[in-house]
Amino acid sequence: MSKLSRYAFIAAVAVFLAGCVGHREQPAPVEEAKPTPEQPQTPPPPPTVPTVPTIPTQPGPIENGAQQPAQPAPRVRHYDWNGAAQPLVSKMVQSEGITSGSILLVDNVNNRTNGSINSTEATAALSNALKGNSKFTLVSAQQLAVAKQQLGLSPQDSLGSRNKAMGLARTVGAQYVLYSNATGNANAPTLSSQLMLVQTGEIIWSGKGAVTQQ
DSSP states (O other): OOHHHHHHHHHHHHHHHHHHHHHHHSOOOOOOOOOOOOOOOOOOOOOOOOOOOOOOOOSSOOOSSOOOOOOOOOOOOOBOHHHHHHHHHHHHHTSSSOOTTEEEEEOOOEEEESSOOOHHHHHHHHHHHHTTOSSEEEOOHHHHHHHHHHTTOOTTOOOOSHHHHHHHHHHHTOSEEEEEEEEEOTTSOEEEEEEEETTTOOEEEEEEEEOOBO
8 A cells, every 4th residue: 555545544543533523422402301391370269167066046135134923002091180189189288387479389290210201291180180279279280381491491491309399399489399209119119298388397297199000
């Protein structure tokens, strides 16, 4: 083989080997990732609400408190004050030592019983029993109201003591005071009266009578 032919052969082998190497070094084509189709989004399940047991309805409205039974009205006592006052006044006007034509103050009857009574009715019974008597001139209700106002007392004020009754009698110019109390048991009280001389405070007559309920 000639020298030229040897160089041509070597060159051909070199070209062939270079082609093989170039072919080996060429990277393999990269496949593009195919897009995956979008999956439809499934909506979240609705939240579960716990069931509340139903409360049975009441047959009627519920009241805040139990209805209290109606309390019976308190019993009102009615007394026969006139039946006790008439005999007392009759004995008083017939007693000795009374100057006829004198002014008499009938003080309000004081309740000294163990319960509640209407002492105003007792005072009115004594005043009614004395109307038209021949011994005394009664202090009128108007005079008595004016005198109590002067002393700072209410018209219904029961003086409660002999000394206060005497002071009121002096204010109205009375010579005598009829001082009375209702005493004992309120179911069957006793009406006690005393006739006092204003000038000296002397008790010139006293008496009492049982009072019955009507």
